[in-house]
Amino acid sequence: MPKLTAQMVRPACRTVLLRARHRRIRGSGFLIHRGAEIVVEPGATFWVGASTQILRDATITVQGTLRIGSKVFANRGLYLSARHSVEIGDRVQIGEYVSIHDENHAFDNPDLPILHQGFVTEPVVIEEDAWVGSHSVVLPGVRIGEGAVVGAGAVVTRDIPRGAVAVGVPARVVSYRPGFGPLPPEEAGVEVEAAHVATANTMRLSL
Numbered sequence: 001m002p003k004l005t006a007q008m009v010r011p012a013c014r015t016v017l018l019r020a021r022h023r024r025i026r027g028s029g030f031l032i033h034r035g036a037e038i039v040v041e042p043g044a045t046f047w048v049g050a051s052t053q054i055l056r057d058a059t060i061t062v063q064g065t066l067r068i069g070s071k072v073f074a075n076r077g078l079y080l081s082a083r084h085s086v087e088i089g090d091r092v093q094i095g096e097y098v099s100i101h102d103e104n105h106a107f108d109n110p111d112l113p114i115l116h117q118g119f120v121t122e123p124v125v126i127e128e129d130a131w132v133g134s135h136s137v138v139l140p141g142v143r144i145g146e147g148a149v150v151g152a153g154a155v156v157t158r159d160i161p162r163g164a165v166a167v168g169v170p171a172r173v174v175s176y177r178p179g180f181g182p183l184p185p186e187e188a189g190v191e192v193e194a195a196h197v198a199t200a201n202t203m204r205l206s207l
């Protein structure tokens, strides 16, 4: 059996205490480290998958639904507000001091202070295996596709396609990871290439 260290035991104890305090946190086998401020309002759902780690000083407010998948890693200082719905897929990697919001202050009425205009919410989805670089801001209504990469310091205002690398303010796609493309693989010529390789191999074999 692997030796238990204080570094492993302390976050586990803290997670147990947090869960005792916030009965609405669901899931098991995850760790939330020191300094977390978590508010889960009555009727809200906060679900966390196994082997997920949320490092120090996270601030998480859930008034709607927050689902964080398994094996997610959120570095220090995550700020996450789920008034309506935020979903984070399995194995998503989040750099330090990332903000994720599914709400904007409403501000259409010129006769009322913004303070009194309430909020407009739109769900946020970060699909599995995406990586959100440090100090990024993810805004309401955005879907970050499977395996996408968001560069450090980006402000994500629009959807990012799967496998895309997006950087800057606002975040723009600058490239795609190898094996991903702007179209699904079958439409992006991957099958054609595979067939071509198969033919080439067959030809070589038949020589």
Ligand SMILES: CC(C)(COP(=O)(O)OP(=O)(O)OC[C@H]1O[C@@H](n2cnc3c(N)ncnc32)[C@H](O)[C@@H]1OP(=O)(O)O)[C@@H](O)C(=O)NCCC(=O)NCCS
Pocket (backbone or CB within 6 Å): 075, 093, 094, 095, 096, 132, 133, 134, 135, 149, 150, 151, 152, 153, 154, 165, 166, 167, 168, 174, 175
């Ligand atoms: C995006 C990133 C992954 C690099 O991806 P890449 O595909 O290797 O991109 P490149 O380095 O080839 O850069 C492509 C272009 O985007 C620009 N760029 C790269 N990262 C950028 C960023 N974070 N913000 C703005 N522009 C950026 C480059 O300057 C380059 O522009 P150019 O073509 O005009 O010269 C990396 O720059 C980054 O931001 N990493 C995040 C690190 C981090 O947060 N770590 C925390 C660990 S959890």
